[in-house]
Amino acid sequence: MARTGRRPGNQDTREVILAAATKAFAEHGFDGASIRQIATSAGVDPALVHHYFGSKDKLFLAAMNAPLDPGTILPKVFEPGLDGVGERLVRTFLTVWDSPAGNTAAALVRSALQHEWSARMLREFLVSQILRRATSALNLDPAEAPKRTALVASQMIGLALMRYILKLEPLASMTQDDVVRTIGPTIQQYLADPLPRPAAATVKADISDESVRRAAPRGQ
Template sequence: MARRSGRRPGNPDTREAILAAAREVFAERGFDGASIRAIAASAGVDPALVHHYFGTKDQLFVATINIPFDPQEILPQIAAGGMDGVGERLVRTFLRIWDSPAGTAGAALFRSAVNNEWTAKLFREFLVTQVLRRATGLLEIDPAEAPLRSSLVASQMAGLVMVRYILRIEPLASASPDVVVAAVGPTVQRYLSGDLSRLTEPAGAPDRPVEPAERLPGTPEQLKGR
């Protein structure tokens, strides 16, 4: 995107210009690699104006993808009770958001992420940096296990979104929150606190190559006649 020269005054167009620049910078550099200064330069505004409109970099990032909730408000509530019962609390909170009018925006974002790589990059960065990283930190999960545990939880919740809210497959689409929590909560709990020893590859264990004889018995001469 061409850099804009000069500085924009504080007008209604400035906010949208900052958001457009932020989306591009976050998509190109990721959340950790982006900076308020770089976003301001791309938008042609002073960094102080970015803070004026959006506050912190985290708040700006949430605004760029129009997510219907703020993880900084929701996640502490889920983690407040500690690890015990966190799977149930997470699923119940998730359903409360997605079953509300805000869920419409969430479903639109999910569809866009599935069909558009640019949106997928932003959505992926949001999940990793704003949701999964924060959640594992609040729950004090072993940093060595956090990536696997958080990605397993993400797979479960993404599947729930797809089946319940996008494809609307019955009876899950119409099931009450209590039923869904009872069904999905224990799985999420296991992903967060269960034993992962069977899910990790032994260190230094190379993949065993598949020999031709394992694919189809017989010598090359015998195989020619088959």
């Protein structure tokens, strides 16, 4: 009789784990999915998940088919601190996209534009693997970090779309140095400069000031 219970370790088991992980991350996000939950769905012991993938981060990168591990390259970008981080980030981004890994990255972005499932996975990748690292390494104000890092992400994804996917000229043909000099200061501004006041707060303040002027006795 065929044995029942948890699967033994083999290549098929690895693919089953990967399929279960992909589904869990897409449905519950990086934080909401657990190794134990994924192992149960795959019918294996959690130790087998660690055996094949090492950590939750590594499992997520495998599920994403990520072209590289941000944990190996981002420390060089963020650890020197805020000074010059905009140019370092843009240069690293361009180096990755100009390498063979850029083809895989382009495929991920194209898929995210066409399928909500892929968009959720890419969003989780950006938040858990890149933006969260930036917030921690750069000691960003927790109240401002989500807005700052989202602005950075919008700029970088826009750069990828225009330069590598739509190939909009002259951006597509600009040298790395030219792109770094042009876009780096914008990234630096998003991460280091004071953020504008919210429009609603500005309007409220203007109304309040006007009310004070109207209420003040004439001649003051």
